[in-house]
Amino acid sequence: MVLSKVVVLSLGGTISSIPSSGPGVVPRLTGKDLVESVPQVAEVAEVEAESLRQMPSSDLTLEDLTEVALEVKERIDGGASGVVITQGTDSIEETAFAMDLLVQGDAPVVVTGAMRNPTLPGADGPANLLASVRVAASRAARGLGALVVMNDEIHAARFVKKTHTQSPSTFQSPSTGPIGWVSEGDVRVALRLPARHVLGMPPDGAGHSVALLKLALGEDGRLLPAVRQAGYAGLVVEAFGGGHVPSGMVGALEQLASEMPVVLASRTGSGDVLRRTYGFAGSEMDLLSRGLIWGGMLDGLKARLLLTFLLRHGKDREEIRAAFEKWYI
Structure with missing residues (x-):
């Protein structure tokens, strides 16, 4: 043999x-x-x-x-x-x-x-x-x-x-x-995955980095300007529950999302980020309408890796958005 x-x-x-x-x-x-x-x-x-x-x-x-x-x-x-x-x-x-x-x-x-x-x-x-x-x-x-x-x-x-x-x-x-x-x-x-989504090796010298911010009760968003100032190319937000943040953070998140890709994930660690359930200020519908990218089923750690390698491959915002959509399949 x-x-x-x-x-x-x-x-x-x-x-x-x-x-x-x-x-x-x-x-x-x-x-x-x-x-x-x-x-x-x-x-x-x-x-x-x-x-x-x-x-x-x-x-x-x-x-x-x-x-x-x-x-x-x-x-x-x-x-x-x-x-x-x-x-x-x-x-x-x-x-x-x-x-x-x-x-x-x-x-x-x-x-x-x-x-x-x-x-x-x-x-x-x-x-x-x-x-x-x-x-x-x-x-x-x-x-x-x-x-x-x-x-x-x-x-x-x-x-x-x-x-x-x-x-x-x-x-x-x-x-x-x-x-x-x-x-x-x-x-x-016993179970086989429906599809793989492989990016392949990034180009030599690609050095974009992505920050990961996990929210806690009473968070007011004062860390958000530091993400840009520290030279990060993107951010993943581990939000409450199905994708919610304190209303006081919304303006700062919208501003940051206009400058770099900001992915909305959940701090729960399992399940999908919601897209069409809640409509209050700081809800998933509100944040997605302000330019944040839906993180789907990926937790913060994995969303950060995917966003980092997408950026290192030179993907633009819409390509990044489409790539996260694929992970739902």
């Missing part, structure tokens, strides 16, 4: 963290170390491992993710059936969504990590890595885009989010649930 070729790219994180000379654990294990610690992967695929970064995932940047996406593309073009990225769980949902936007083709790109480092009883890194290699090598996972595999569950990048600071079952997809799972070594895909 000829095994599929799977490449494991390590970025650091809890899955690779062990004690150092100071307090706590820090990322030290390489991609090769991780693969060698799980000998069962050799029965699943021909695995090649490389360390691209050695850092906590809170230190990753969009430039790092673009470089990782380029490496993933090169490995797939070079014959890999799939790629597994290991990293810290803090930003897994953002890495997965970035890979979904940037990497074209049907080969699975799986992002995984661990909630318990290798020094703890019940460390989940080895099981997550093995399950991820199984998914990356599986024909069932082809065409699904980027995935997060944790706790034997398979989550689509566009839906998944981290929901708990410590639990091994932290990764959930509130709007849909997992699209599949791993059972007795078999990859089961």
Whole structure:
């Protein structure tokens, strides 16, 4: 039997963290170390491992993710059936969504990590890595885009989010649930997404950045002028509920939306932003009529990534608006 070729790219994180000379654990294990610690992967695929970064995932940047996406593309073009990225769980949902936007083709790109480092009883890194290699090598996972595999569950990048600071079952997809799972070594895909929306790699040197503002009770909008002054090219607003802001912010948001793309998302983290239900000042109908862009089902983190990469591709306001509309399909 000829095994599929799977490449494991390590970025650091809890899955690779062990004690150092100071307090706590820090990322030290390489991609090769991780693969060698799980000998069962050799029965699943021909695995090649490389360390691209050695850092906590809170230190990753969009430039790092673009470089990782380029490496993933090169490995797939070079014959890999799939790629597994290991990293810290803090930003897994953002890495997965970035890979979904940037990497074209049907080969699975799986992002995984661990909630318990290798020094703890019940460390989940080895099981997550093995399950991820199984998914990356599986024909069932082809065409699904980027995935997060944790706790034997398979989550689509566009839906998944981290929901708990410590639990091994932290990764959930509130709007849909997992699209599949791993059972007795078999990859089961129960749901397939209707469409993928891939942007591809942005041009070299594209450096637009987007701010993310989460609203709280009593917000008055005084931070909004700072978004422009700090040099951001766009803004995502995580508004209340279905897409609502305090009425006192409306004027400042309208002014900012006339100067840059401002996307309206919800701080709830699941469900669509409304479009035609409420009509009060600061409601979704009011804000959309003033030029804000409907964020659809994407939460603030994912809307920020999509807006950033659209800007880096040189898309104008109407193209950006159309791109967000697609994510409803």
